[in-house]
Amino acid sequence: MIKGSFPSSRPRRNRQNSWTRDMMRENSLVVNDLIWPLFIQEGSNTATDVSSMPGVKRITTDIAVEYAANAKELGIPAIALFPKTPEKLKSDDGYEGVNPENLICSTVRAIKEQVPDIGIICDVALDPYTTHGQDGLIRNGYVDNDLTLEALVNQAHIQVKAGCDIIAPSDMMDGRVGAIRSMLEEKKQHNIQIMSYAAKYASAFYGPFRDAVGSSSSLKGGKETYQMDPANTNEALREVAMDINEGADSIIIKPGMPYLDIIERVSREFNIPTFAYQVSGEYAMIHAAAANGWLDLEKAMMESLLSFKRAGATGVWTYFAPVVAKILNDT
Ligand code: PBG
Numbered sequence: 211m212i213k214g215s216f217p218s219s220r221p222r223r224n225r226q227n228s229w230t231r232d233m234m235r236e237n238s239l240v241v242n243d244l245i246w247p248l249f250i251q252e253g254s255n256t257a258t259d260v261s262s263m264p265g266v267k268r269i270t271t272d273i274a275v276e277y278a279a280n281a282k283e284l285g286i287p288a289i290a291l292f293p294k295t296p297e298k299l300k301s302d303d304g305y306e307g308v309n310p311e312n313l314i315c316s317t318v319r320a321i322k323e324q325v326p327d328i329g330i331i332c333d334v335a336l337d338p339y340t341t342h343g344q345d346g347l348i349r350n351g352y353v354d355n356d357l358t359l360e361a362l363v364n365q366a367h368i369q370v371k372a373g374c375d376i377i378a379p380s381d382m383m384d385g386r387v388g389a390i391r392s393m394l395e396e397k398k399q400h401n402i403q404i405m406s407y408a409a410k411y412a413s414a415f416y417g418p419f420r421d422a423v424g425s426s427s428s429l430k431g432g433k434e435t436y437q438m439d440p441a442n443t444n445e446a447l448r449e450v451a452m453d454i455n456e457g458a459d460s461i462i463i464k465p466g467m468p469y470l471d472i473i474e475r476v477s478r479e480f481n482i483p484t485f486a487y488q489v490s491g492e493y494a495m496i497h498a499a500a501a502n503g504w505l506d507l508e509k510a511m512m513e514s515l516l517s518f519k520r521a522g523a524t525g526v527w528t529y530f531a532p533v534v535a536k537i538l539n540d541t
Pocket of ligand 1: 415
């Protein structure tokens with residue numbers, strides 16, 4: 211431990227002007243840290259505001275291709291796609307999620323064709339496709355784990371066939387990483403990455419996301435039987451260890467800011483790339499406070515993102531990605 215006492219030690223010496231603050235800085239945010247989540251909807255040439263997420267739009271495939279090109283230009287390494295499924299295509303068993311012609315697969319194909327050099331991450335979970343809004347299949351009133359695994363494996367398979375680079379299972383079923391990894395091995399898809407939502411909490415901060423993908427109106431009941439209890443830490447370590455054993459290449463902690471302690475512990479204990487997901491509710495909170503004049507938007511945004519790097523995150527999923535990338539590129 212460093213010891214020092216006043217007046218020979220004066221920590222303010224290192225902070226007295228900007229060059230020394232720049233020189234002494236321990237952590238920084240760079241464009242390579244950013245993963246940009248996008249909401250996709252059916253149709254063409256349409257961008258619809260997501261009212262609870264100022265600045266975020268739900269976009270059609272053709273516009274997603276433009277966003278991907280923009281992300282590439284800004285230096286953002288990867289985008290993540292989430293669909294808003296038309297109500298008529300939703301069902302009890304979420305069948306649209308395993309349809310190779312679904313919105314996500316066709317969007318992946320369009321982006322890969324026109325912007326081949328950007329990483330594409332696809333979400334694996336059934337909630338955008340089910341009439342009940344749960345991430346898995348329901349049997350006897352309970353989200354059935356093993357029954358769901360089969361659907362998730364099929365979902366991952368069609369996404370990979372469409373050209374997805376990284377499979378990101380967000381469903382929190384037990385054993386899904388292993389099941390998806392076996393399928394990938396069997397299909398000789400050794401290079402497909404799995405970025406697993408290893409520690410995903412049953413959080414109140416997903417509200418605006420559920421509005422954006424249209425699952426909040428359908429969602430009956432909570433997700434506490436599979437998403438983690440916000441009170442737990444040790445359980446997160448266990449989840450991460452299991453996902454690594456099952457074949458994950460990197461992991462996600464979600465939400466972000468309320469779970470900085472989890473990011474810190476996981477990144478310290480496991481030698482695996484660890485990503486924070488700054489979720490929709492975190493984004494909405496910062497915007498809402500800024501709109502009221504209570505926070506400086508840019509400063510609060512940068513500080514929130516830097517906190518993930520300080521906690522040990524390799525990178526951050528954030529809806530602020532394009533705005534931040536522009537700021538970082540201009541300075
Ligand atoms: C669904 C999923 C959710 C998010 C990502 N994938 C919502 C949920 O679990 O209900 C939330 C992302 C966000 O709030 O930004 N499997």
